[in-house]
Amino acid sequence: MHPNTHEIPFPNATMISVNGVDLEVFEAGQEHAGNPVVLCHGWPDLAYTWRYQIPALVAAGYHVIAPNQRGFGNSARPDDVVEYDIEHLTGDLAALLDHFGYERATFVGHDWGAFVVWSFTLLNPQRVDRVVAMSLAYLERGEIPWLDFMEAVLGSDYYFVHFNKQPGVADAVFDADPARFINNLYRRDEPLLPPKPGMALIQIAEDDAPPGEPLLTQQELAVYDAAFTRSGFTGGINWYRNLNRNWHRLADADPVIQQPALMIYGLRDAVARSESLSTFVPNVEELSLDSGHWVQQERHSETTGAILEWLAQHPSS
Template sequence: MNKSIQENSFPEPAIVAVNGVELEVFEAGKQNAGNPIVLCHGWPDLAYTWRYQVPALVAAGYHVIAPNQRGFGNSARPTEVIEYDIEHLTGDLAALLDYFGYDDATFIGHDWGAFVVWSFALLHPHRVNRVIALSLPYLARGEMPWLDFMEAVLGSEYYFVHFNKQPGVADAVFDADPARFINNLYRKNEPLLPPKPGMAMIEIARSESPLGEPLLSESELAVYASAFEKSGFTGGINWYRNLNRNWHLLAEADPIIHKPALMIYGERDAVARSENLSDFVPNVEEISLDSGHWVQQERHAETNEAILGWLARHGVSAD
């Protein structure tokens, strides 16, 4: 598909009130009402990340709902860190289904959005019929809170830990030049190198010679830069600052996801592949694409083919 047509076809947003906040929501395929699919972006990202998937899903007969989740774009940015925990994030999605009049839907998530979608299937199992995750596999809860575990294994400079131990430091670096940070982070054909000492995200934000090639065109980068210049990065970083709280909030949930699931990995993604995903997601199919982290953008045609093929094989029966 011609890129200019692709960019211009992204739907216009609407501001909707759900779960005590307002979310900026991009909706397409209203003519396909009754067949909903909800797209959940990660960090630092936007609903715009799905620009290649939305037209394909609409053409396949889906009513597409793609929110900028709380903290991003023109959606609400609460000031309290606790308002970005997994109960609030999944609560937003449940309320979004209510707003559109749906009992359940298929959910697709990338990166942090995948974590939210996996968690949604744990906390609201009757409101999801299928799960598709990109980049981030199901994160088993384990015996130690996630941030404590990461600090013990990866150190205090690991960016998840740094966001918590030094609140505001990374935010200020990213906010100083959003276009540079996004352009340095959204890369393709990057060499896989061993980690360097220091806080990796800050180093990326400040780099004058980022590795690989830019993933975004100038016009695409402008969409991201404009959004983050307005919103800043703190709202999204607050998601990380709830990771231990989320570990506690998920304590009573059945850790097994029984819904059909598709896991799409990028073979050159720094995010680790799960070695035991089917132990927790028994009805999962796993595939890998020759891609870095931003698989739905870098390998959009292959991603669409994988998603649409899997959806066709795992149809949802009407209630």
């Protein structure tokens, strides 16, 4: 069960104009100005994913800044797919720091948010104190662009590839019933099942009997349903449609991240672990929790505790 989950106060939204777009930002702990932590959600997710971590971070003395990134919630949803590339996504974060008057901050990211945080650190190393990543480890930039590699290894039905090869198809399935898709995707105690042929996320969206148990209460699901009913899923999916462009954009960056980093995995997460993480992130500590993909929600107490303990052990420089 989820005792008192919906009673945790979540900050009010503020619309902030940065980098040519309006972002919906949830801010807490302004009394701790000077000790910023920026929380970056993934897909299909929202800043609301951090509802357990925000009060604990504020209580520990941090100024928390959690945007709905472009494409999500009430934040801007540009029509041009290119406006969701890594330059725009990391540019939003840099402009957020400027807005609040910060040269540097600690960045926490989950899933796609972790990719944005890793990339932001590569492109703006002077602006990052520490990195906490969940689910998605640093993605090594190999010899061929990421989408081409994925198609060669995983096939055209792999969801990254499908999003690019068949634009609009998955979007329409998800948009048709956002609550059903989110409820089917956000599960706890899922068995790790072998993949079936076909496009996995469309299968999940249409599943009448998804495995595991719902992760979200009805009140929590209602937050996601309202947000994605309003925004649709295309803006977030456009992040995937820039993966090869991002591969090219990151070509000139020094690939090694020197900042202290904490990498949190869910043991039952379908996202693969990195076997070469310490090569590219030499100052990383790795932690695995008995969780599926949504580790900061499913194992929120352990995740929050691990983050706070690690931050305390690695003070800002």
